[in-house]
Amino acid sequence: MTVVDNLLGLILLGRAVVINFRGCAGTPVTSDQLYHCGTTDDARQALMYIAKCYPHARLIGVGFSLGANMLVRYLAQEGEHSRLVAGCALSCPWDLHAVSSRLSKGTWMEQVYSRALAQNLVTTHSGALARNAAFAQVMPTILSLKSPSLLEFDALYTSQHASHVAPFPFPNVREYYSWASSHNVFTDVRVPLLAINADDDPIVRDLPLDVGRSGLVVLAITRGGGHLGWSTCRKRWWSGDHPRWVRKPMLEWLRAVGEDLWVDSPRGRPLCTVNGFISEVGRENIGCREIKGGGEITCNVVRGQRLAGL
Known part of the structure; x- marks a missing residue:
């Protein structure tokens, strides 16, 4: 299932990394593992790679639409071992x-x-x-x-x-769908999570109004906003030359959890190397590596060809 934007953004020390899932945004499918709405391993392996490159960076996840569903599921699955110190889920489809x-x-x-x-x-x-x-x-x-x-x-x-x-x-x-959804797992999230949905979203009409059961999850429901819309100008909304309201609370949240939140460091399971693949201790069945000719990474600059192997 694909809903509009399949993106997960990772914020690290003021820098951003965007994860496009396999087969999306023109990326080739090179294995017999295809992308689907319940997968979290692509993001999990990308986080291993990022943590290897930036071991002291504070990582915060931002998910859009189906990427938000994946973000919530990742945080719930990892629990105390999440490499992300916080998350922000926008227009999550939940159910x-x-x-x-x-x-x-x-x-x-x-x-x-x-x-x-x-x-x-x-x-x-x-x-x-x-x-x-x-x-x-x-x-x-x-x-x-x-x-x-x-x-x-x-x-x-x-x-x-x-x-x-x-x-x-x-x-x-x-x-x-039950397995791949996030509305039934948010109570397992163990880091601060802000979710924002609109009450007139034409795609997402069923929201988990019982998020209060978790002291770490906040669901904000706005009056209007559509699906990833939140336009600040109702006139000439099609022109694209106006800001989106959601940027303000999202950036305020990122600043708060990025600067004021106290967290243990480092987070996540210890990394290890298995047959040239970056992996995690106790979870050696998945991992990642940069393929030959994929380019070198210096800080946040990718040199050479496309970075692959994530």
């Missing part, structure tokens, strides 16, 4: 089954949006599947989807074939 069902069965415009997203996923994955023998068995099903909704695509493909490791495949798409 993915509710979002996908509404888009697939809602208004005419919502259905058009759902089918456009699903068609984009078919187009994105078909090339990778055609090159990968491990997924050749699902190619006929993928290519037969003429105009699927997001729910249909996730039921036929994502919940069954998006990964070759547990907990895939799922018995049904509802269980996949």
Whole structure:
């Protein structure tokens, strides 16, 4: 499932790193592990790499839309071991089954949006599947989807074939969405988290109003703002030459947790090297390395070709 922006931004000592998940933003898919809405390992491995390069940096995560869902899930999964000292989740979809069902069965415009997203996923994955023998068995099903909704695509493909490791495949798409959602795990977050959603978001209509159960999570619901909109000017909103209101509270939050929050350092599990891959002690099954010819990193400048291997 893809909803508008699949981005997770990481702020470190005033510098920013943007993570584009595999297969997104034109990045190639070079393995049999495809991107899906429940994955957190891409960000986890990127954080290993960043922590290796900047061992004393204070890392703060900012997630947009589906990236926000991934951020909340990462923080919940890591708990006390999170490499991020705090997070900010903007327009998080929270309950993915509710979002996908509404888009697939809602208004005419919502259905058009759902089918456009699903068609984009078919187009994105078909090339990778055609090159990968491990997924050749699902190619006929993928290519037969003429105009699927997001729910249909996730039921036929994502919940069954998006990964070759547990907990895939799922018995049904509802269980996949339940596993991949963030509304049922936020109580496991152990670092300060600010979430901002709008009450007129056309995509996200179901919000976890019980976040008060967690003393570390704050959900702010604004009057108006749409999905990642929050325009400060209702006139000529299409021109793009006006600021977005959400920048102000987001930057205030980043400044507060970046400068005033006391945290233990370093955070996260100890790093180690396994067969040339940067990994974590006790979690050696995942890791990352910079591929040969991928460029050298000096501070925050990437030299040479595209940095890969994350």
